Amino acid sequence: MNFELNEIQAMLADSIDKFIDNEYDFETRQKYAASKQGYSPEVWQTFAELGWTVVPFAEADGGFDGGPIEIMVVMERFGRGLVVEPYVANILLAGGILKRLANSAQKARWLQPLMGGEQQFALAFIEPQSRYDISDVACAATKKGDNWVLNGRKTYVLNAGNADTLLVTARTSGAQADDDGISVFAVDASADGVSIAAYPTVDGQQAGDMQLTDVAVDGSALLGAEGAAYAALDATVDEATLGVCAEAVGIMRLLTDKTVEYSKSRVQFGVPIGSFQALQHRMVDMLTACEQARSLLMWATMVNADGGEEAKQAVSSIKYLIGTAGRKVGEEAVQLHGGMGVTWELDVAHYFKRLTTIGQIFGNADWHLDKLAR
Amino acid sequence: MDVRFSDSDLAFRDEVRAFFRDELGDALQRKLEQHVPLTKQDHIDYQKLLNSKGWFAANWPVEYGGTGWTPVQRYIFSYEMALAEAPPIIPFGVSMVGPVIYTFGNDAQKKRFLPDILESNVWWCQGYSEPGSGSDLASLKTRADLDGDAYIINGTKTWTTLGQYADWIFLLARTNTDVARRQEGISFILVDMQTPGISLKPIITIDGEHEVNEVHFENVRVPVENLVGDEGKGWTYGKVLLQHERTNITGVANSKVRLQKLRRKTSQSIHGAAPLAEDNNFMRRLAAAEVELKALEFTELRTLAAVSSGKAPGPESSILKIKGTEIQQMVDTLYMEAAAYYALPFVPDQYRLETDPDSIIGHDGETLTSLRYFNNRKASIFGGSNEIQKNIIAKHVLGL
Numbered sequence: 175m176n177f178e179l180n181e182i183q184a185m186l187a188d189s190i191d192k193f194i195d196n197e198y199d200f201e202t203r204q205k206y207a208a209s210k211q212g213y214s215p216e217v218w219q220t221f222a223e224l225g226w227t228v229v230p231f232a233e234a235d236g237g238f239d240g241g242p243i244e245i246m247v248v249m250e251r252f253g254r255g256l257v258v259e260p261y262v263a264n265i266l267l268a269g270g271i272l273k274r275l276a277n278s279a280q281k282a283r284w285l286q287p288l289m290g291g292e293q294q295f296a297l298a299f300i301e302p303q304s305r306y307d308i309s310d311v312a313c314a315a316t317k318k319g320d321n322w323v324l325n326g327r328k329t330y331v332l333n334a335g336n337a338d339t340l341l342v343t344a345r346t347s348g349a350q351a352d353d354d355g356i357s358v359f360a361v362d363a364s365a366d367g368v369s370i371a372a373y374p375t376v377d378g379q380q381a382g383d384m385q386l387t388d389v390a391v392d393g394s395a396l397l398g399a400e401g402a403a404y405a406a407l408d409a410t411v412d413e414a415t416l417g418v419c420a421e422a423v424g425i426m427r428l429l430t431d432k433t434v435e436y437s438k439s440r441v442q443f444g445v446p447i448g449s450f451q452a453l454q455h456r457m458v459d460m461l462t463a464c465e466q467a468r469s470l471l472m473w474a475t476m477v478n479a480d481g482g483e484e485a486k487q488a489v490s491s492i493k494y495l496i497g498t499a500g501r502k503v504g505e506e507a508v509q510l511h512g513g514m515g516v517t518w519e520l521d522v523a524h525y526f527k528r529l530t531t532i533g534q535i536f537g538n539a540d541w542h543l544d545k546l547a548r
Numbered sequence: 549m550d551v552r553f554s555d556s557d558l559a560f561r562d563e564v565r566a567f568f569r570d571e572l573g574d575a576l577q578r579k580l581e582q583h584v585p586l587t588k589q590d591h592i593d594y595q596k597l598l599n600s601k602g603w604f605a606a607n608w609p610v611e612y613g614g615t616g617w618t619p620v621q622r623y624i625f626s627y628e629m630a631l632a633e634a635p636p637i638i639p640f641g642v643s644m645v646g647p648v649i650y651t652f653g654n655d656a657q658k659k660r661f662l663p664d665i666l667e668s669n670v671w672w673c674q675g676y677s678e679p680g681s682g683s684d685l686a687s688l689k690t691r692a693d694l695d696g697d698a699y700i701i702n703g704t705k706t707w708t709t710l711g712q713y714a715d716w717i718f719l720l721a722r723t724n725t726d727v728a729r730r731q732e733g734i735s736f737i738l739v740d741m742q743t744p745g746i747s748l749k750p751i752i753t754i755d756g757e758h759e760v761n762e763v764h765f766e767n768v769r770v771p772v773e774n775l776v777g778d779e780g781k782g783w784t785y786g787k788v789l790l791q792h793e794r795t796n797i798t799g800v801a802n803s804k805v806r807l808q809k810l811r812r813k814t815s816q817s818i819h820g821a822a823p824l825a826e827d828n829n830f831m832r833r834l835a836a837a838e839v840e841l842k843a844l845e846f847t848e849l850r851t852l853a854a855v856s857s858g859k860a861p862g863p864e865s866s867i868l869k870i871k872g873t874e875i876q877q878m879v880d881t882l883y884m885e886a887a888a889y890y891a892l893p894f895v896p897d898q899y900r901l902e903t904d905p906d907s908i909i910g911h912d913g914e915t916l917t918s919l920r921y922f923n924n925r926k927a928s929i930f931g932g933s934n935e936i937q938k939n940i941i942a943k944h945v946l947g948l
Contacts, residue, residue: 175557175620176550177853183549243549434946454942455935461946462867469846470839476551491839546835547828 177472179247187247189224194255200521203256204378211336212380213259222291227265230413231273231289235281242413242478246420246471253424256525258378263333264288266417268295270410271341271358275398284339284360296337298328298384299407306537308343308407309353313386315344322346322359322396324367324389330535334382335372337363342386346401353404358397365389377531378524412489415536416475422496422532423464423471425525429507430460432522436511453510460506463499470495490542496532497539504529553620561624567601568632580633583899583913588671588713594635595642595668605642605666612650612658613666619852623801630801638710641665641672644789645718648736652777652785661738675705675719675739675763676786683936685720686730686783690765692721692737699723699737699775701745701768707930711748711761714741720782727780736782738774745769753926755919756896798872799927800845806879807838810886818911824886837878844871866941870934873927880921890914891921 179187198217206214221227229244231237238244245266252261265288272285272295287293304310313326324344331340340361348355361368367389372382398406434457437448447453474488504526508515511522533539553561572580576594579586586594598604606622608614617625629636637643646665649657664670681687690703701721711717717739724733739746745768751760777785811834814824824830848868854860884891890910896919898908909915928934942948 175553175849175853177850179549434948437948448946448948451939451942454946454948455938457946457948458938458941461941462871465847465867466840466843466871469850470843472549472850473551473842473846476549479549480551482551491842494836495839495843543832543835543839544828546839547831 179243183244183247186226186229186244187251190226190248190251193220193224194251194257198255198257200256200524203258204524207258207374207378212374212378213336218259218291221259221261222289226261227291228289230265231269231285235273235285236289237273242416242475245413245417246475249417249420250424253421253528254428256378256425256521256528260294260333260336260380262414262417263297263337264295266414267297267299267332267410268337268339268341270413271297271397271403271406274406274409275358275403279394280360280397293338294333294336296331296333296340297410298331298334298340299343299411300328300330302327302329306541307351308411309356309404310351311343311345311356312350313342313344315346315357315359317346318390321390321392324359324361324386324391326386328384328386330375330381331370331384332379332381334370334384335380339363340368340384341397342384343403343407348401355401356403356407357400358403358407359391360395360397361386361389361391365391375531377528379528379531411536412478412486415489415493416471416478418532418536419467419471419492419496420475422500422529423467425529425532426460426464426467426500426503429503429522429525429529430457430464433457433460433507433510440512447510456506456510460503463503467492467495467499487546490537490545493537494539494542494546497542500529501533501539553624557620557624560621561628564603564625564628565631567603568628568634571597572632572634573597576635578901580635582901582903582905583916584901585896585899586635591635591638592668592671595637598637599666599668604637604668605646607643608646608650612646612662619856620849623849623852627801627804630805633805636802638671640674640709640714640718641668641670644674645672645738648718648776648785648789651788652736652781656773657738657776670715671710671713673708673711673714673717673741673763675708675717677705677707679704679706679762683933685786685932686734688720688722688734690719690721691725692723692735692770694723694772695769697772698769699735699772701737701739701765701770703765705763705765706751706760708748708761708763709759711741711763712750712758717741717763718776720786723779723782731783733780734782734786735779736776736785737770738776739765739768739770743768743770753923755923756894757919757923759923798844798848798868799876800841800848800872803841803872803875803879804845806883807834807841810834810879810882811838813886813912819890830882830885834882837875837882840871840878841875844868844875847871866937866945869931870928870937873934876924876927877921880917880924883917884921887914887917891918894919 225238226248228237229240229248233239269288276285288295299308301312315322315324324342326344340363342359342361343356344359345355346357367387369385370382375381437453438446440447470492474492477488478485507522508526514520515522517523576590595604603615605614606617606625610616642665646662649661676685678688678690690705692699692701705719719737719739720734721737722733723735727733745766747764749762750758751762753759817823891914893909893915895909895915
């Protein structure tokens with residue numbers, strides 16, 4: 175039993191902390207979020223140069239050989255910095271699929287430019303009707319000669335508008351909600367029949383809806399065995415879920431600290447509002463929620479790093495807790511900041527929106543609690 | 549970071565597990581299985597058994613007869629003890645006054661009192677709270693006035709748990725009223741319960757049990773050598789003790805075992821009813837409690853890890869009492885609701901060894917679930933109410 179980072183993990187943590195402290199203040203973040211791409215390509219290059227884009231990939235592929243713990247280290251700090259660069263879309267989602275399903279030629283073609291930060295990727299696995307059920311795939315791929323022809327619609331495709339290549343889940347056999355029969359295809363963003371409606375999301379990130387109409391790809395675009403992508407998709411979404419939970423823990427702590435600081439300086443009725451017991455107890459509850467979330471995150475991350483039988487349950491446990499405790503901390507941070515908390519100007523509002531978004535993706539609290547209840 | 553226990557910790561776990569499985573003795577096992585209340589002698593015999601293994605004073609330094617366990621071993625031990633549903637250790641001697649005596653007492657006091665605590669020869673009780681003092685402990689009024697070689701004690705202590713069994717009481721009493729701060733002028737004094745002038749009045753709790761008492765002191769003469777440490781410094785010593793109390797009442801291991809057992813029960817058909825597993829609302833609340841508890845378990849382990857590596861516990865330790873008691877009460881509620889109508893018969897006396905098992909109302913102690921629920925509302929009140937804990941965290945952790 176050990177809760178300390180090893181030397182390499184500590185160095186990774188340190189380098190990201192320095193970057194966030196020195197080069198990624200809130201105004202800079204807002205500027206990137208408001209730019210055309212919605213993030214800074216220069217910053218993305220910096221991430222690649224510092225090796226952060228190769229963290230969860232195998233050494234044999236040129237990666238850092240990191241797992242859930244290293245992802246936690248990265249994402250918690252990105253949470254603190256409210257980073258908008260598309261790490262989840264590229265590294266955790268698209269990269270997660272590529273590292274699990276791609277053959278060596280496909281890795282050379284897609285994983286390498288992804289790891290090098292040279293190309294942008296997206297994973298299109300959510301559909302208008304699927305809500306949180308990743309096996310609910312209506313998008314169909316049918317074989318025509320040597321090609322596959324894809325038809326369907328995807329929603330909330332993170333980084334869709336920036337992606338050079340989109341990895342698309344499609345049903346090659348079975349019924350709409352079967353685990354079996356799901357395949358993943360790499361689709362060029364500029365391919366005929368691909369139409370992307372990109373939009374910013376409430377948390378300042380970028381996503382889009384994707385329409386596929388008779389999109390033809392050849393056999394080399396099929397990642398992994400036909401119809402057998404579910405396990406990789408499931409593992410990828412779990413890994414990304416743990417990642418955003420770590421991000422949420424970073425945000426929760428920051429919001430709690432900011433709220434406590436604010437309450438010491440904000441004077442009402444002649445005294446700092448932090449002297450009011452009604453508010454003190456609420457801030458203690460925020461701190462408690464943070465510490466409980468951090469403890470559970472550590473457990474869930476370590477259990478998944480170990481690959482033990484509790485791994486799946488651990489993912490649902492932490493996502494449920496983040497969904498509930500995270501919402502509480504976010505709402506309380508806004509409430510205790512008063513009117514300023516609901517302005518665009520204040521960073522707290524934007525951290526709150528990201529925290530709320532994290533609660534809403536990859537299965538909300540209710541959805542994960544149902545899994546645990548069974 | 550690594551979630552696994554070391555091989556030596558696992559070996560220790562197996563040894564402890566085997567002990568609780570094989571060596572509690574048939575008489576005690578039967579009582580535990582049949583929910584029969586334990587007598588004073590049951591507790592003493594059980595604690596003597598633990599001490600014969602050298603496993604009684606988990607938190608004491610080795611030089612005074614402690615185990616010398618690492619924090620992780622202590623954690624494993626308390627978890628295995630809960631898993632076996634073994635009786636709890638009565639804390640007043642070994643967990644409370646013992647550490648105060650070996651930390652602040654003189655050599656004569658250590659020699660006189662510590663061995664009898666280890667051997668469970670002397671039953672201690674706690675004299676802190678007073679009628680009207682509530683969570684504001686420093687408002688205590690019991691006086692200890694110096695008269696030659698003795699203190700004359702006058703006043704009333706209350707909420708004295710199992711005082712009816714006690715041979716000795718440790719108390720906080722005011723030795724000086726002319727002080728700038730109320731926390732000053734308080735002394736920590738050990739008193740033989742047989743001393744003339746002490747009388748005990750039972751307080752019957754919400755569940756009908758005689759668990760706590762009021763203890764009255766009327767001109768009770770106590771030799772000055774029973775003063776621990778310096779006169780007037782009792783508040784400082786008492787706070788050390790309260791910290792022990794707060795971490796001890798977290799009850800993570802106990803809650804964990806109770807939830808595991810409840811989870812197993814949900815798949816059974818009890819009284820021919822549909823298994824609770826088919827009630828999604830209940831199962832969701834059970835699952836939510838399990839998540840909260842898992843988080844608290846790791847908050848406690850993080851605290852232990854910090855202590856093992858010589859660091860002071862961080863803010864995570866402050867929340868243990870609050871969360872631990874909240875979760876206990878959540879578990880109490882789930883048990884009571886799982887029992888439905890069978891939580892309602894008020895028949896505590898039916899749990900005797902000689903009772904015909906077929907005549908017992910309810911399955912596996914169901915009628916006790918409501919009594920436990922009612923009784924354990926105390927958990928968020930004692931040891932400094934949870935609201936007081938929040939005041940402490942606000943001041944000392946958040947700096948408000």
